[in-house]
Amino acid sequence: MSVLVWVEHDNASVKDATLAAVTAAGKLGEVVALVAGQGAQGAADAAAKIAGVSKVLLADDAAYGHALAENVAPLIAELMSGYDAFVAPATTTGKNIAPRVAALLDVMQVSEVLSVESADTFTRPIYAGNAIATVKSSDAKKVLTIRGTAFDKAAAEGGSASVETISGKGDTGLSSFVGAEIAKSERPELTSAKIIVSGGRALGSGEQFHALIDPLADKLGAAVGASRAAVDAGYAPNDYQVGQTGKIVAPEVYIAVGISGAIQHLAGMKDSKVIIAINKDEDAPIFQVADVGLVGDLFKIVPELTEKL
């Protein structure tokens, strides 16, 4: 079985999400990586080094520069005559492209795969992770998106695949890229951070949120997250939100400060390796998932913790 994997990249390097997708794809068969971009030789070279990748296809064209689904989906669909499965990481880019590919192939996609049970059987979360479904696909070709936190990352170095340049139809003229505002932060990005410090509504205000959470995060080199309640209350910007309707994260360490642990929040962080909770309510549901809990006043605890670290 041969598997085509979508490489998420910034033209120069490969993003971490790709590495988990390679691991998942490797469970199905031989992995060929597709780098579609503009001036993306650097990314293709990086992809060639990923352990487990047997070949890299590079489609370098202005039309693929911003990974517009309208342009890259036909490219992939055409390539798929030579592959049995298409695998993309379940990033916003992967989620944008893969279903378009699936429809072009007349295939029902399996989204956010958590495990590969066999060549045609997968597990995936439904109801915001409140249930796990095992599904079996009867389609001849498979189209999958992979939840990055569910698979180990393939080694970024060690492989030596060849890079083959290909071309596709290019621009379909349906869409064009206008611009992007990517949040710049000294801190690591939420979905790839090793440590996350998240604040909840108990922080009481935007000022207190930043006064308490930011120093602790900086001390730990952590990313900053927030509960939906804190975001809705305006204490933290939208892209901080961790949860069912925000970002799904699974860092090594997740520190929840003043977060009660609503189901929708737990759905976004419960796969973290270690969860630490600080809350004044000893009955808060967050303590039911926390590995380490401290009951008390966060306004005293957090500064003390920051200081003692």
Place this chain on the structure above:
Amino acid sequence: MAQVYEAPLRDMRFVLHELFEGEDFGDLPHFGEFTPDLTDAILDEAARLTRDVLLPLNASGDAEGCTIENGVVRTPAGFRDAYAQFRDGGWAALSSPPEWGGQGLPETVNKLVEEMICAANLSFSLYPGLTHGATTAILGHASEDLKRAYLPKMVSGEWGGTMCLTEAHCGTDLGLLRTRAEPRGDGSFAVTGSKIFISSGDHDLTENIIHLVLARLPDAPRGVKGISLFLVPKLLPNDDGTCGPRNGVAVAGIEHKMGLKASATCQLAFEESIGWLVGEPNKGLAAMFTMMNAERVSVGIQGLGVGEIAYQSAVAYARERLQSRALSGTARPDLPADPIIVHPDVRRMLMTMRAYTEGSRALGQWVSRALDAEAHGADPETRQRASDFVAMMTPVVKALFTDLASETANLGVQIYGGHGFIREHGVEQFVRDARITQLYEGTNGVQALDLVGRKLGAHMGRYLRPFFHAVSAQLADAAKTSARDLAAWRSSLEQSFGMLQLSTGTIAQKALKDAEEAGAAATDYLRLVGLVGMGHCFLKAARIARHRLGEGTDEADFYTAKLATAGFFFDRILPQATAAFLSIKSGKRSLMALPADAF
């Protein structure tokens, strides 16, 4: 845990569509357009609005309260936006007549929506509630000119309304009131006096507030026969309907209350404020009472609402609070302790709360059907019967539901243990909020006196007949049942009904000789009527549930739970009837034995 509320839509649909299907006051073609799919859509949206907009302001409104600064009253943060959303959605105009811009909803639906609003935020409910009361009085008694000038904006909720009855020295006894109204020679009057306890007397939710004020004309007879009703706007409207100058109505202060803190309860000073007579001179009390009666049913519904949120909040806590192990052995080995809901005594409290709220909802719905039939029944006989039933049940709904609500709110605190006494859990608020419902619109003692004094013996017991007939008819109908539990419950109801009939006769007879006998029996009698009324509803509900389960239903959980609640009611609540009966039977003797000086 905190305040938890999700409108009990399934039970609401049950009382609305199933419980009284095809009986009592007949079909009302007037409301033909309100088919179940439409009423359900209305209830669904009301449920969302109350949960998402009003509920989040309940605890914060209680903590912040209303404030007064330079004579201007401010509602707590968020209330203005919430009110605007409520008004713009057309919810203020719910049951008002369409000819004045209302939505003309039947009371059966309206009262369910009221319950949701009161559950989610009792304080909030007072603002549209008072406006609706004032609207009702204007609709019933004011001149066409006044109606045209004020009703459209009040019905839409753009302007608020109040009812100004109470003065410092007169509450229950309005005959003592002193506010006076002098003719100004142009058909208007100058109203002067001080009023207290005026709900929504001033606030920042509406542009204008229309006060309905009880006052005396210069030549008025003494006592209650000399009271007239006046419409006094806060701002005098211009000819084009916009708001003009202030009208000499000043806020002298806001009351500092035990609960209901987000509702602005004001002291108002009228200083030669311009007003217009509503209805006939010296007939103000009668005009006010058409509205008062309607409001009393609504206050009962307020109690029901608070009871429901107290119940739901208690259930949530009882499920999550882990303490000790079940008496029968560990129930949840995966947890460090069992949730307290495993304990029989916690169940006793939860089931009591549940039976009270479900029983009240069913009984309230029965009365709502009568309210609709009173206005729109097919023939004069039906309308009279409905009206008699409403007259009898109004004090019962008001006093019974609010007494039960207080009990329920207190049980809620009990389930939370010490945490219930701590403000941030939010459940002690229900106790404080529920408490007022037993007091205003006539204390519950006054309601009981109304029942035994004005309703019980009047017109040879005519007011009681629709109720007694309905219970007798069901007892006869259910006599055929072969189901053992239904038969047992029927016989409990029959027994209590017997006690009620006996008490009714006794009180009627004794009261002829000694009015104090009626007063001594009043509160117990009202409770007895309420218990039989709820028992009647529970038996009906249980029979329907049994039938549906027999037919096969995909809602078996709901009907099974209904049977369980009914069983609890008959086993554990209806026995209160015997206590009430024995109290009534004992008469006034021991009650009045101690001379007043000896206290």
Place this chain on the structure above:
Amino acid sequence: MKVLVPVKRVLDYNVKPRVKADGTGVDLANVKMSMNPFDEIAVEEAIRLKEKGVATEIVVVSIGEQKAQETLRTALAMGADRAILIVSEDKVEPLGVAKLLAKVAEAEQPGLVILGKQAIDDDNNQTGQMLGALLGWGQGTFASKVEVAGDSVDVTREVDGGLETVKLKTPAIVTTDLRLNEPRYASLPNIMKAKSKPLEQKTPADYGVDVTPRLTTVKVEEPAKRQAGVKVADVDELVGKLKTLGVVA
């Protein structure tokens, strides 16, 4: 410009899903069902476009059981103009839904199809993209802002790490993210009016679409529960724990 908005009836977002003991799925008997929250945002966006004079008519479509009528009525009460219910008592997968919607779109000729980015039951996040492929239209997924100008639409998308704006030629597909707007509550007069708005019933066969599922659900289980850990007494003990865990040196 006509706007087509597909809506789905799902378990209400406030209800905690319970996995059925037999492992066949999530228990939907006797639980509150509502419009998928992302679809509500889609309906709201369409109404705002109509209020701005950009959209002329809003057609809502649902594919599902008869009870999905309630969901369509909710959309009509919010302000949609008419509704189409494609009745299927069996579950239809996103691919089948997209095929049906493509037929509806061919018949209705909308300028925009606005969909929720995903339904909160199956969390597939596929239908809009698939519909884009089948119709050969551009797609602006995970939209946080939609601006129609002439024969194109600018869609600002919530992407990992920030926002991205794309320009699409209309007709086009938009899928909504959470912060596109805050859906309104239906007003009482509009709930009453919704009753008389047209609701047309169809079946997948009317469109000649085969909706046979491609995936079979082998089983549905509860996720593995995390075990509660330990409570520490104070900050010093917490710091100690962090050290043992290797979080800090």
